[in-house]
Amino acid sequence: MAMRMQLFLLALLSSGSAWSQMGTPIGNDLGKTQFPEKKLKEAFLGNRAIWNSGQSVVIVLTNTQSASFEKTAAWALNADAFDYQKHWLSIVFQGRADAPVFVKDEKEMISYVREHPGAIGILHQETAPDDLVIRVE
Amino acid sequence: MIFIIAPLWTARINRKIPTRMPPYFYGMHLTALRAALLIGIGISAIPRALQAQEPNTQVQMFGHVTANIEQENGESYSDFSLGEHDFFVQSKISPRISFLSETVVGPINAGHGASDYKVSIERARLKYQYREWLSIIVGKMHTPVNYWNDVYHHGRLFFPTIDRPRSFGTVVPIHTLGMRLQGQNIGALNFGYDLVLGNGMSSNDVTDGTMQKSLTAAVHIKPEAQTRIGFSAYFDRVANNNVGTHAGHGHIWHYHEGDDGFHAVDLDFQLYCFSLYRKKGKWETLMEASLNRTGLSESNVLDSLTVGLDTLGTSNNTTFYWYAGHKVGKRSMILGLVDLTHFEEIDLHIKSNQMLKFGVGYAHEFSPLVNVRVQMERYTGREGFTIPKQDKWELKFQVAYCIF
Numbered sequence: 001m002a003m004r005m006q007l008f009l010l011a012l013l014s015s016g017s018a019w020s021q022m023g024t025p026i027g028n029d030l031g032k033t034q035f036p037e038k039k040l041k042e043a044f045l046g047n048r049a050i051w052n053s054g055q056s057v058v059i060v061l062t063n064t065q066s067a068s069f070e071k072t073a074a075w076a077l078n079a080d081a082f083d084y085q086k087h088w089l090s091i092v093f094q095g096r097a098d099a100p101v102f103v104k105d106e107k108e109m110i111s112y113v114r115e116h117p118g119a120i121g122i123l124h125q126e127t128a129p130d131d132l133v134i135r136v137e
Numbered sequence: 138m139i140f141i142i143a144p145l146w147t148a149r150i151n152r153k154i155p156t157r158m159p160p161y162f163y164g165m166h167l168t169a170l171r172a173a174l175l176i177g178i179g180i181s182a183i184p185r186a187l188q189a190q191e192p193n194t195q196v197q198m199f200g201h202v203t204a205n206i207e208q209e210n211g212e213s214y215s216d217f218s219l220g221e222h223d224f225f226v227q228s229k230i231s232p233r234i235s236f237l238s239e240t241v242v243g244p245i246n247a248g249h250g251a252s253d254y255k256v257s258i259e260r261a262r263l264k265y266q267y268r269e270w271l272s273i274i275v276g277k278m279h280t281p282v283n284y285w286n287d288v289y290h291h292g293r294l295f296f297p298t299i300d301r302p303r304s305f306g307t308v309v310p311i312h313t314l315g316m317r318l319q320g321q322n323i324g325a326l327n328f329g330y331d332l333v334l335g336n337g338m339s340s341n342d343v344t345d346g347t348m349q350k351s352l353t354a355a356v357h358i359k360p361e362a363q364t365r366i367g368f369s370a371y372f373d374r375v376a377n378n379n380v381g382t383h384a385g386h387g388h389i390w391h392y393h394e395g396d397d398g399f400h401a402v403d404l405d406f407q408l409y410c411f412s413l414y415r416k417k418g419k420w421e422t423l424m425e426a427s428l429n430r431t432g433l434s435e436s437n438v439l440d441s442l443t444v445g446l447d448t449l450g451t452s453n454n455t456t457f458y459w460y461a462g463h464k465v466g467k468r469s470m471i472l473g474l475v476d477l478t479h480f481e482e483i484d485l486h487i488k489s490n491q492m493l494k495f496g497v498g499y500a501h502e503f504s505p506l507v508n509v510r511v512q513m514e515r516y517t518g519r520e521g522f523t524i525p526k527q528d529k530w531e532l533k534f535q536v537a538y539c540i541f
Contacts, residue, residue, distance in 0.1 A: 042322070045362055045490070047321075047322040047327060047359075048269070048322060049266050050266065050268055050269055050322075050323075051271055055232065056232035056233055056266065064505075072174065077362060077363075078362075082468075082504075082505055083505075083506065085505040086505045087363075088344075089294075089505060089506075089539065090288070090292075090295055092227055093197075093225065093227075093290065093292050094288050094290075095227075095237045095260075095264070095278075096321060098193075098227075098229050098235055099195050099227055099229070101193065105450070118232060118237070135320075
């Protein structure tokens with residue numbers, strides 16, 4: 001019984017930490033309001049160019065020194081901000097992905113996403129507005 | 138059709154070089170027509186896309202400085218050198234259209250032979266993204282024949298080792314100017330393809346003027362993040378055994394007019410490459426293997442000058458490069474490399490050789506935008522080939538950076 005309880009707590013803890021790493025995705029005119037986490041991760045690795053809506057993917061990130069950027073790096077690439085910045089630098093240089101848009105903070109991210117169809121960001125601190133929130137399947 | 142024609146290119150006897158070479162791919166007219174149709178479809182969609190978004194442009198500069206001490210055949214040399222400086226521009230002109238260019242100021246020759254700089258447009262390409270599975274790219278680009286040429290380009294900051302593999306300078310056709318169809322991140326394995334029709338290795342940097350074109354077909358999968366496995370095939374006809382800027386072949390490696398063994402004949406050039414890149418945990422590795430087959434082209438006309446060349450057949454040349462790095466600490470890495478080339482005596486384009494280079498090194502990243510590398514390398518090989526065995530030790534140091 002004690003063993004089962006420990007396993008249950010472990011599972012609860014691990015799912016909770018995965019969610020906190022991911023944060024809350026927000027997007028504008030992506031064609032759907034619900035995506036599997038894997039698909040969202042692909043987008044944040046630069047592996048997706050067009051949404052179901054036909055809009056082109058615009059990745060919105062906070063500046064590379066921010067805590068929000070660090071958390072997105074840990075979730076998307078399982079790496080730190082340093083390696084995530086290198087990753088983007090490299091794939092943009094290859095010509096295989098468009099450069100992300102960098103904003104000052106999460107407030108600015110919300111404004112940018114609201115104004116730009118196809119834009120997607122991840123919030124770790126701010127509360128996601130209902131009209132932009134993307135649910136994770 | 139290409140694979141059916143391929144074996145027929147190789148066996149033809151003493152021929153004279155015609156003033157106008159027939160196209161390498163006889164079905165190319167149909168291919169060109171289809172390509173033009175696709176471009177037309179793409180262009181027709183441009184005005185709507187252009188209206189939708191303001192351009193987003195990034196400008197970066199990549200560069201490097203190198204110091205070198207070497208001992209070759211008992212003689213010692215040393216130098217500091219300023220390497221390629223690459224002005225990189227990427228602009229998202231509209232949601233579906235982007236532009237990318239690399240303009241490089243770099244030494245004219247490498248090593249001690251370098252005496253001056255030249256300016257070169259290394260990439261200038263416009264991309265229209267239709268879907269994940271289709272983008273149309275036009276302009277000057279790096280041929281996607283292997284991982285290195287498709288990913289690192291002139292950005293030394295990204296190089297895993299200080300020097301490019303030796304397949305560069307020998308067989309890798311670095312650039313082409315033409316049209317490319319590209320699809321990527323398709324399906325669960327993130328399958329990607331590239332199909333490029335462009336000016337061949339014998340063309341100059343600006344234009345071509347012949348019906349002869351090169352064809353590159355490349356596929357890859359990315360089963361995991363930071364893992365890519367790829368295969369490619371490249372076909373071209375080298376006119377008069379003479380290559381231009383796109384080939385990027387090093388001066389010492391291939392035959393020039395006046396060299397013993399030089400024959401001004403048309404050559405059918407095939408290159409097959411396999412690449413594997415993987416980064417997982419503390420390990421990073423890159424393997425590049427290539428098979429190059431070169432033989433007399435059907436376009437040659439019988440001539441007493443080329444008597445006997447028809448009996449040579451097709452050469453089978455191989456190159457192999459392997460790099461492995463292991464993280465030590467948070468930002469440092471120890472690394473090892475092996476680089477092998479083998480070019481057969483019967484090859485009419487590249488001078489025969491069997492070379493081996495291996496080395497160990499250390500790399501440290503100060504930031505995502507600055508890194509340093511130190512490498513100790515040994516150059517050796519086997520005697521009995523046109524290019525003599527090398528006997529050289531090198532200690533190299535490089536600082537690579539990106540500014541924006």
